[in-house]
Amino acid sequence: MGYRLKKKCEKCGAYLLVMVGDDYVPGNKAREEVNCPRCGTEVYSTMTSGFLNVVEISEDEFNDEMFS
Numbered sequence: 689m690g691y692r693l694k695k696k697c698e699k700c701g702a703y704l705l706v707m708v709g710d711d712y713v714p715g716n717k718a719r720e721e722v723n724c725p726r727c728g729t730e731v732y733s734t735m736t737s738g739f740l741n742v743v744e745i746s747e748d749e750f751n752d753e754m755f756s
């Protein structure tokens with residue numbers, strides 16, 4: 689299963705939702721990274737063969753524990 693996690697950009701303070709897709713090539717993982725859509729700073733990286741995507745969310749969404 690893929691998963692999602694919330695990150696705050698350390699550089700510009702943007703609230704971000706990172707979505708990590710399922711591995712679709714088992715054993716063929718590579719280091720994937722996502723950058724802040726606002727300032728381009730790397731905010732997250734992981735070893736996966738799936739996709740990474742990132743969207744900016746509001747502060748309310750970021751602080752909402754139910755939003756995951």
Ligand SMILES: [Zn+2]
Pocket residue numbers: 697698699700701702724725726727728729
């Ligand atoms: Zn940023």
